[in-house]
Amino acid sequence: MRRWLMVVFWTAMLIRPASAHHIIGGYMYYDDAGSDGKGNHSYLVHLLLYRGCEPVDNNHADLDTFARITIYNNDNLGSFYMTLSVPLSKREYHSNQHVDPCIVNPPTPCYQIGYYNFTVTLPENNNGYTVVYQRCCRNDLIVNAYLPRDGATYYVELPGRNQGIIGDNSPRFDREEAILICANGKFTYDYSAIDPDKDSLSYSFATAYDGASSGDVAPAVASAPPYTPLPYVAPYSAAFPMGSQVSIDPKTGIISGIAPPAGTYVICVRVNEYRNGKLIGYIFKDFHLDVTDCHRVVTASIPSAYNKCQSFTISFTNNSTTGRIYLWDFGDGDTSTAYAPTHTYADTGTYLVKLKVDPGSACGDSATSLARVYPVLKPRFSFSGQCTSALTQFTDQSISTSGTINYWRWDFGTGDTSSLANPQYQFTQARTWPVVLTVGNDKGCMNSDTQQVLIYQAPPISLTPDTDLCYRDTIALPAGTLTSGSFSWTPAYNLLNPYSSAPLSYARKDTTYYVRFTDLNGCWNVDSIRVRVRDSIHVQAAPDTTICTGDPVTLSAVSDGRYVFTWEIPPGKTVAYQQDTSYVPAASSPFVIHAQLQSCTAADTMQVRLVNYPLHIPFRTFSICYGDAAELSTANAVYYAWNPASSVDQPNQPLTLAHPTDTTLYVVSKIDTQGCPKPTFDSIQVNVIPPVKVFAGNDTLITLGESFMLHGTSNVPGQFTWSPADGLNDPHIPNPIASGTRDITYTLTVATPEGCYGVDSIHIRYLEGPAIYVPTAFTPNGDGHNDVLRPFPVGIVKLDYFRVYNRWGELVFQTSQYLQGWDGTYKGKPADAGGYVWVVKGEDERGRTILKKGVAVLIR
Template structure:
């Protein structure tokens, strides 16, 4: 029996999950006033419910709608009314084929059902709220913290006699235009407008959507009406349901902007406020789940631009469409053909100020295109700014708008005085005054607008004190022969001044008096500005003469620069000749002397007290180093470097291959190409070091080859073949047809058993090498000699079996066979032989068969066959 109970519980859970399955995509409750009599009024109420076509949740024709009617005065349930389904469930779907160049996910499809009934309510003062809750909305809601299992609550209001005392009300009804395509990250426009049968004024706003429904999705309404706003994810809210780039027009209800960049579903709730005679009588809501799809289309989007800085404007298509292949811009200059561009992000400089109509046409594949235009206003010379007259908080501060516009006039301004203690710290006057209540830092902001549409902001920080601002240096210096004007910096103009002591001063109440003390004295100034009083002092030091010291005479290298130093108590300096200095009026100027001997004079002054001094700067030329011309040598030879210097000392680096590093003409014999550096160190009074480099390229050794030693028969001519160079010289040249070529013909007279020849092989660069060849002469006919045996025991004698061709012009083959007829060795090179191994294994002692073949010098085929004995 317990198993049956468990199964029943599981079945109930599964049935409940099916009932609770997510499917709701939006809804709206609206009503129409029918009549009123005997203290009661009759309305026709409709719940319009939306469901995604692809939802796997319950169908709309199975919904049970129990509408709750609540008294606005108590929020208590008055009664529940069932709204039955009226008519068939209909489908609305976007016809994407009518949108050119669209690609990606374009399915926008909803099922719509209306549930309708008549309600009768008592006429009252506060009115009623109509509400219906249901679980659950569709899943994967991108702008909510909880993306699934979220309920919905739809409401509207019946206004009471306190709001509509002249006649009763019919609510607005939102237009059913919910199949607009919204692509992630793309611009869009969605009409969320409504109509009102009474002709009341309507205003629109994004507001919080409500959670609703219970564990019994079609259960009775709760006894008390409460609302629970949805919990939005970071970056979203009821007033920003699609993020900060999407807004709703308060007058038309059109939602527009750039959709979120992430695909998904987004809950959007629009509240339309119904106004009658300036009074809000109803707040009517439509809650809808908007699908943001993964799609793209050709799009051109431009916002109006204004440039108040210069005549150059940067342009960019604000659309993120990925299917655009070409751009065509027209920057709107009348009667011009040179104001166009095909760049994606062009920059255009207008010749004059004005307002221009800019057009952008973009195109994609298959002829798809889009066009838009915008206005661009170009009015440079707009400079926002302001000034103030005091930093003493005890007095009213006069602010002055100093903004100016080259084109147009300043038409509006807004001051924010940065007083955090009040909200009344703003003004739109041109030159307002403001009084702060304490010292401290205040950030003042002025925003200004011109008649051409230029907008600018300027910000300044005011460090408020309880005394007037007095800008006065702490001390100064003067000559006993002079007088001195004291000149403090003050803000504003409404102040009085008093200097103390009143001695040696022309006017102690003057802002800038002249003083003439005979000795050091400290003057104090007191400034009174309304309720603000401040003091500052300055020490006037009096001297009878100027002290001055300069550098000692020095020397530098020609073309170098040097910083001169003057020190003392002077307040001004003047160096001569002035044109020699980068700045002749500073104490430490930089100079680059050009002459060998240079005299510089400095005059130091404090008023009429003057002192002068001189210094000498002698220049010496830099040392000179010449390492010679780059060259080359043949490998294994040496050459002499030829260097030259004008210096106190010198040395060569590196020392490798050098005969003497302290000689200007050392012998070098580098193994590889080398760079030798000649360092010239110091020249008279110039201690600098200079360098010069010579590269010695080593030519690789010449690969002279006269040919392998060979043998001929008596009377046989032999053509030699030397390689490795460009020119050749054989010796002795006696029996050669031409000793100066690489391949001469040798004819050895009868009676010689061998000769040895040497060839010198040279390259074009002059490098050469020599090689010898030995020619053995046999007194026999052309033949190929094969030894009868060999001993491959690494003993150094008779280890390899070779064929010995004599009188053979072309050696074609030498092969050795074992007793099974298997080839154990073969070659076409007479210089190679058999070492007694086959496939890496030593062959056994025994008799082997050989075959050798060649062509003699008169073209006859010479063949030799026989046996050879391998002995181990």
């Protein structure tokens, strides 16, 4: 959807009693109050100040209770005459507006007017009086003027005998209303004034004025005229405060056009008063325009005219709201419902084009335009003279086949323009200027042509750099320019065709030649070229070198001039045409550089020897057990460097030991003494087998005559071996069954395929059972031996409880967990030494209950 802009008149001017928003516009006018017959005349002067409806706070000041007015006598170059303090006589609130009902969610503008009226009697004079009011500060959000600025100045000039007409009543603006206008949309606002004397009025946009400051927001004495114009920001100006698409009708005061982008704009309208064709006075109103986004449901927008007159066929531009119903009337009886149609007219003429968007809808919109069909108007021009010291002649070469060209506008890109058909213009700055020619004919056609015009300080000349010449030869000295003209070369010493753009020199000594070029407009420039004469030339190749086979060699040479160079491998194989280059030779060979300056020549030789890289040994890999050393070996070099060196015993030897703790890639750099300056790299990867961790199981008690399954584990796959094999059903599996009659220790060995292994053992005791054994004493001193009193069950499958009591019968410990025991503490403190009663209860494999009691001694 198209975005629009709200424009509410009487918007946001800042006044800062304490740097606060205040006035949003104002103006002054006067009424005649008669003469006293003694040379004095009275006027009723009116000051109107406009303020928004915001509440009074630190940012929004109220209207002043008194306005400080200053009067200057214009007969004495604006000399001070008097001051007045005028009270606020009336305040009005206005919220009336003309709002298009098809605008979505329109805001409601509100403003108030403060009236300050006073009568002043002044001696009649020749040039009248200036009555002025100044106030700070303007809105710092203004977009069409440079800010932050200070305040505003409102004034009116009372007439004198030579300036105006004594007894006149000034014009005044009689419309007090706010309107709503949307950006990029058409708007019309009646900003006309009335004159009590029925004098003729004309309207124009004019400059607004600066005044007052934040240091003195309401000066007791306003400054004297003339007043400082407000500086506008391009592309805005006092004449176009809302841009080039908004204008004011000089006869009616109606402001119309296309609204500008969002922001606050300073607008000033001046009304000139004429009587019998003579200007007798003027007033102006300075106000700010608040520009806010708003949205209209449907908008019809097309250019005001299609007048390029390029052919009978016109492609109509449409800037209207998209996605709607469109009805075009081309003015010749044909219509279209396309969004942007193309139409071919049968004959020349000016046609009224109408576009309706959503015709029949309450919120539909329409627009009109003129289509001028008078083909063909082709604008074009030529120019001559391109230097800043002379005039540039522009010649119109436009063609109009259906009418007579009667309008020319030249825009030279500098801000200057011309309305002549074939103007001359002098540019003061050397650069490329975009020159635009707009032409129009008596049929209303108008079209433009743009060309980039290069202007130079002096006509540029391009010469070759200073050059060398063989003493028995001739050389051309070419000069290039951007335009036509004449050449003159000096001195004439050994020079052929000195008035051409490329003379021939056969100098026999060093000579500097000067060329003067003059273009067709008399602009000229001088440049020079030095010819150095050589009776011999010299070139020296780089020293002989040795490189590695397959590498490029840098071919370079030094010489005493800029010559034609050729590198070759004898006999006659050319490899390069540059003084410095690189080349990959296939074999050791000489390289000859030839230097040539016309018929003078020189040569030198550079010998390049190729040496193979040290012999490379293919990549190898092997594995070692964790903690073992790896043997690293290489050969075919003199200098070695193993990396990483931190785990290598002798990192600079071809044979050494490495001690990696994890899989590691070792790379050795090898350099020999044959002349190849670059190393060869061999690599060996050593895979380190992690430590083999073996667990044979916890030492255990077995009932005599019972079998027991061992449970061996390892962190790596490998071969399991139990020893001795006595009493085992299979000594080469992880979980063999042991059946014995005597205490024994089994050792488990697990070996990996690489030969790494780990060892652990388990001790098995065979006891009569089923039974539960409890030691008779224990020593909880933390030495790791007999620190805990625990039961040792034999043939017991379930432990119901193990309980310990002190000599007073207090329970100091109990558990039902297998092989858990008492650590000799009670209630978090070491228990006393002495005897303690224990009770243990369990169940054997046949379900029989085993209950035993006894005494154990705690020894400290």
